Amino acid sequence: MADVKEYTYTEVAEHTDRSDLFMVIHEKVYQCAQFMDEHPGGEEVLMDVGGKDATEAFEDVGHSEEARELLEKMFVGNLKRGAGDAPAKSTAAQSSTKAQQAGGSNLAVIVALIAVLAFVAFKFTQ
Numbered sequence: 001m002a003d004v005k006e007y008t009y010t011e012v013a014e015h016t017d018r019s020d021l022f023m024v025i026h027e028k029v030y031q032c033a034q035f036m037d038e039h040p041g042g043e044e045v046l047m048d049v050g051g052k053d054a055t056e057a058f059e060d061v062g063h064s065e066e067a068r069e070l071l072e073k074m075f076v077g078n079l080k081r082g083a084g085d086a087p088a089k090s091t092a093a094q095s096s097t098k099a100q101q102a103g104g105s106n107l108a109v110i111v112a113l114i115a116v117l118a119f120v121a122f123k124f125t126q
Helices: 008-012 043-048 055-061 066-072 092-125
Strands: 022-027 028-031 075-077
Touching: 008 092, 022 043, 022 055, 028 092, 043 055
Parallel strands: none
Antiparallel strands: 022 028, 028 075
């Protein structure tokens, strides 16, 4: 298998032209210039995140499985993080999972509290 090229944030940031547009999504680097005319959201959306980490913007929109498959065709390498680089951006999927987990534990507390109150009310009404 061929070695996958690694790009630094500095290298990604150099590719911000309409004819040469890189972006980072989930620590992978994509060349999106060839998709500029086909993007349903328009070229401005892509240009706004060109040369940057677009993970959050990509996930916030809720792209389809087809869009994710198209993205794989634009893959050019992996992001190589440096010591001074910002940490990886949180994704909507991760945030959603955390929110669901928090919601689940909150629900358990509420159910337990209702059960205790029902028991106390039952004991006092006898």
